[in-house]
Amino acid sequence: MSNKPVTVAVVGAGNRGTLYASFSLKNPDLCKIVAVAEPRRRTRDVFVSQYDIAPSNVFTDWKDFIAAGRLSDCVIISVQDQLHTQVVQACAPLGYHILCEKPLATSAEECIRIADSIKNAGDIVFAIGHGETNLFFSIQNSYHRSFLFLFLTVLRYTPYNKAIVDIIQSKVFGNPINIVHVEPVGYFHFAHSYVRGNWSREATSSFALLTKCCHDVDILCHYFHPAVPIKVSSFGSLSHFRxxxxxxxxxxxxxxxxxxxxxxxxxxxxxxxxxxxxxxxxxxxxxxxxxxxxxxxxxxxxxxxxxxxQCVYESSNDVVDHQVVNIEFSNGATASLTMVAFTEAICDRQTRIHFPNGEIIGDMVTFTTKNFQTGEKIEHAPKFEEGGNHGGGDMGLIRAFVMAVKENNNKSFLGEGNCMDHALLSHLVVFAAEKSRREGKVIDVGNFERDLRAQMGM
Known part of the structure; x- marks a missing residue:
């Protein structure tokens, strides 16, 4: 492991970029922010001052940042969703290790293209702020050049979800049969982000299930791994904010x-x-x-x-304010996801996992296990060692990403059972669910991906 801190550039110094960058303030021995691209003057000036960035490494546009060549070991991409593909495709050939905020892209086709860009980029570490544990893969692309892929998602990396996954994988209650998962967005949070804010219109962002719940679908897929989703249906509408x-x-x-x-x-x-x-x-x-x-x-x-x-009833929003998603997995297990705006809780997800011999009931902070065989009931309160949102997953994500770069292909980081195909799959399930909602029919996930690739000439 190098004794030097990993150098990091931030493209988009908004809420998410600033949050990830703050890790360096508490961990200067691990990473240092050395460049920024941010169009807003005061936001940019505050960021530059806080991280003492040299004037030559300060940019108002991400394209100017790219034109300057490689300025750091890593880049954090936290621009608006519709720019993710362009910025990733521009950074990857320069050899940047990349942490890209969720979602991967705003269309299923772009998700595939962004994956191909990473595969063709050579030896780089890639992470998506969509939630996963420290899983690293050295695999071969079609050009026989290996690359190191780190698929991190915020929810998967929380101490809470890591503890739940440990119980699932222990099979102490058997394999999970059904999961009921609720994402309570929060009444004023939804009004802020999805009625008045950046994610209010599909034309300028994407549909709400992708922008809000792609990591919820991902964590459900993670709980059931190695079973994979095979069918999906969904219902929802814009009912109130009109x-x-x-x-x-x-x-x-x-x-x-x-x-x-x-x-x-x-x-x-x-x-x-x-x-x-x-x-x-x-x-x-x-x-x-x-x-x-x-x-x-x-x-x-x-x-x-x-x-x-603006009045929430006079705004130009068009994304749904409530939606349900039903998923059937390859082993016959089922899951349901409910996203709803009208809650006091803000993103404090509630989950019930049902097994043949037990049950887990949790709220993203603590959870209870009930053993049907012994009658034992245990309260679990996983420790949050670092700050950030998503139950501590944000700081866990950036730490794992930085350590991956710092130690490169260190075998201690290797984990079981994930790759870019799994990252794509959880995104494609979201797109299939939205297709179901719009068309009113059950979507076969495998056929959906095959049809999509055929249309792209793959």
Whole structure:
């Protein structure tokens, strides 16, 4: 292992890029941020100052960053979803080790293309912020050049899910037969991100199941491994966040700051953004609205002029606010996923795993196991050693990625049973589920992938 810290460039210094970069502040011996590409001036300046980045390594556009050649060992790609494919395909030939935020891409075809780009790039480490344990693979592509692939997903890397997987793999209760999984998005979180925010429209982002729940589908696939998903069905719609649901008391108001119903409205932008800032809360979600740290003046201006101040019933959103997905696996097991906006909990996933001889019930922080044979019931509280969101998975992800680069193909990092095909599969299940929702029919996952590849001439 090298004694030098791994050098890292960040393309997109928003919420996710900043979160991953913060790992270096607590672990300067492991990694150092040396370059950034970020179009927003104040956000860029704050980031440059915090990480003491040389002026020659500061860019306003990711294309200028690429044109400068390889500037670091690694790159964290946390741009908007629709740019993932372009940026990955540009970084891979330069030999960057890559951590790309989820989803892999916004179309099934691009997921395949981005995988091929990595396979053809030579010896690089690739990670997707979509959640996995430390699984590394040295495999051969069609050109007989090996590459090191690290498939990390945020949910899989939490101490909570690692503990659950250990129990599943121990087979103490037998093999899992059914899983019921709920992703409670949170009523104001959904309004922030999927009604007013960056993921509100399919044309500028993608459908909600992909942008919000691709890692939920992935963790279900991980729980059932080595069984694979074979059939999927899905139902859902945009039921509430539409003009027909607007309270009559709101009248013709299109912005919260001018709305007579604002104090009674659960989705008041003044309640969600301005009032917390007045009380000194300068973090999420208010910090997403401004270029640089938020204050009363900048938040007020954003609510007066930008999308975050619009009435949720007058916004241009078109993604579903609730959806269910049903999956059948190759061993006959089944799973259901419910994504719903209308919850107090914010992404505190709730899961029930049913076995022949036991049950696991968890909430992403703690879980309970019940042994039907002995009657024993045990409360489990896995320790969160590092911060970040997703139950500690974010920091686990960046740590594993950095260590993979630092130690390269160290055998202690090798794990069982995963590869780029598995990364693609969990994404393709999401696209198949959305096809089912739109067309009202059960989708055969294998046929879906074969048809897709045939259309691409593969």
């Amino acid at each position: 003009k027909s649901a607007k309270p009559t008391e709101a009248g013709t108001a299109t912005r919260c700051l001018q709305c007579p119903y604002e104090r009674e409205c659960a989705y008041s932008a003044k309640k969600i953004y301005l009032e917390p800032v007045v009380k000194g809360n300068l973090g999420w979600p208010a910090n997403v609205l401004t270029d640089g740290p938020p204050d009363i003046e900048s938040i007020t201006q954003a609510l007066q002029e930008g999308p975050y101040g």
